Amino acid sequence: MTRILIKHAAVINSEKREIHGADILTENGIIARIAPEIRCEPTKTIDAGGLFLAPGLTDMHVHLRDPGQTHKEDIFTGCEAAAAGGFTAVAAMPNTSPVCDGPDTVRYILEKAKMAKARVYPVAAVTKGMRGAELTDFAALKAAGAAAFSDDGRPVASAALMLKAMKTAAELNMPLLSHCEDDTLSGGALMNEGEVSKELGVKGYPAAAEDAVIAREIALSAASGYPVHICHVSTATGAALIRDAKRRGIRVTAETAPHYFTLTDRELLTKNADRRMSPPLRTRVDRDAIITALIDGTIDAIATDHAPHTPEEKSDFMSAPNGVIGLETAFALAYTKLVLPGHIDIWRLIELMSLNPRKLLRLDPGIIREGVPADITLFDRDERWTADKTRFRSKARNTPFDGMRLTGKIKYTVCRGEIVFEDTP
Ligand SMILES: [Zn+2]
Ligand SMILES: [Zn+2]
Structure with a gap:
């Protein structure tokens, strides 16, 4: 003992x-x-x-790459990174190989996570194979131990299917997490569409590609009454849409990631693929709007969207996959960029990084008591x-x-x- x-x-x-x-x-x-x-x-x-x-930090959005992509990360190393970042619980996104769309994969993750250094809450896919065509068996996935549903990495392109997913998740009292992106606008983009993408001559991902789907999810929630959670908000318009929806009593919640309140698309001028993720780093106006949304309660949680890739995969700016890691720097970034300048206090920080994500995932409240x-x-x-990636x-x-x-x-x-x-x- x-x-x-x-x-x-x-x-x-x-x-x-x-x-x-x-x-x-x-x-x-x-x-x-x-x-x-x-x-x-x-x-x-x-x-x-x-x-x-403080109560253990909780990250409601990570990619552990396990099963199937364990050359990037696995449940053990991802949870070691979580522990080093102060996180005692993480929600693991389903875009693994195979996709976490059946009870067997949920059980595999939970079994392996028993020996890991953080608690892992598997997020199961909304659609089979994350192909956007047919809903998974939500009830069976919940029974196997899934904690939420998402097709994160890509959007559920069909509004009708998304509405059906929201209804099914609500009936099971399960969170539904939406990666908001209209890829008819963002397909093939390397970074935010704006002055910097023009200067570099590369295809841009317009803010509207994200905002249009945030607006759609809000409209679906407003019409149906079912709750929806918006992943990794990066834009000023997205934040404004969520703020307005909340004021009107629509059941929308949202998270953002440390890179969106810290960095802007000017970081891409060096053509370093380690600064590329989806949605991309936006403008200073967007970054400041994200900070305002963290201050005023529009955004409920800070999540890392920890997305590991190998140095080889990230070596070429043009062809590298999207995603950055974040578990080991998230707390210090939030402290340095939000608490130290006086944007938020320590209570709000704990709310954003522990209490609210726990609430959104329907976990116990995480209050320190006997x-x-x-x-x-x-x-x-x-x-x-000093953040030193060689020590991660x-x-x-x-x-x-x-x-x-x-x-x-x-x-x-x-x-x-x-x-x-x-x-x-
Ligand atoms: Zn995503
Ligand atoms: Zn993600």
């Missing part, structure tokens, strides 16, 4: 919106005691003096460090943040009552 005694932590209590110094004892994977001073004989003691203790699972993140909010736990190196100076460092991650990450200099 592992008993971890965490001494002198600054415990973030989101329920009471207070931070108080306390010791925490974990036993059998559960937070057994929280008290000003605990004396006992633990298996392991963490001296958390000066560290903040009797809940010992899924904990400890961080030093003052520590400055992920198999992949395709980060746009290599060499960036960051503030806020994950020091320990505890998942199921075990220390799954410890920061060593």
Whole structure:
């Protein structure tokens, strides 16, 4: 029986919106005691003096590439990267080989994840083979342990099929996550359509390709009353559409990723494929609108869209696949780019990176109190460090943040009552 005694932590209590110094004892994977001073004989003691203790971060959008593309990442390495980033839970997208569109693949992921350093919530495909033609068996996938449905990586092109998917998911009380892209506008694009794409002479992915489908999902939800979640919002218009929909009581929720509130399409001037993803980095106006949407509650969650590829696959700017990794830099980027400049406070950060994604995935609330699972993140909010891709736990190196100076460092991650990450200099 592992008993971890965490001494002198600054415990973030989101329920009471207070931070108080306390010791925490974990036993059998559960937070057994929280008290000003605990004396006992633990298996392991963490001296958390000066560290903040938060509920384990939760990333509702990652690609673990397992089964079938384990040269890019696998469930173990992806979860190691998650643990190093302070995440104790991740939702794994279904665009694997085979596509996660049947109960066997869901069970394979859950079985392998038992031995991994983070909890994995499989997202099953909306359509068979993600071909956009025929719905998967939502009830059977849920029974096998799927946590949500999405065809992420591509859109569900048919509005009629999307509406049917929203209805079926709602009846099962399951989240439906939409990758919004009209590929008749974005097909073959390498980056955002704008001044930079013109300067480089490459095909652009217009914001309208994303906005048109966000508008469609909102219209479907407004007409039917079924909820829908919008993945990786990157545009000012997309954020405005979601803000308006929420004001009118439409059941739409949304996430964005750290690269959209940090970088712009000017990063592509160097023709580095590690800065290419879908949707692409947009303009400064879009980036600022995403920050505003994070501040005012339009966007509910920060998710990484961690999308590993090999250096070989990413070597050529023109032919490289889309996607960047993000698990090991997300917390520090959010802290550095959102909390330090005063855009949001620490409560909102925990809401965006832990409480809200948990709510959206229908998980337990993730409040630190006695009797809940010992899924904990400890961080030093003052520590400055430089993102160094050679030190990542992920198999992949395709980060746009290599060499960036960051503030806020994950020091320990505890998942199921075990220390799954410890920061060593
Ligand atoms: Zn996507
Ligand atoms: Zn994705």
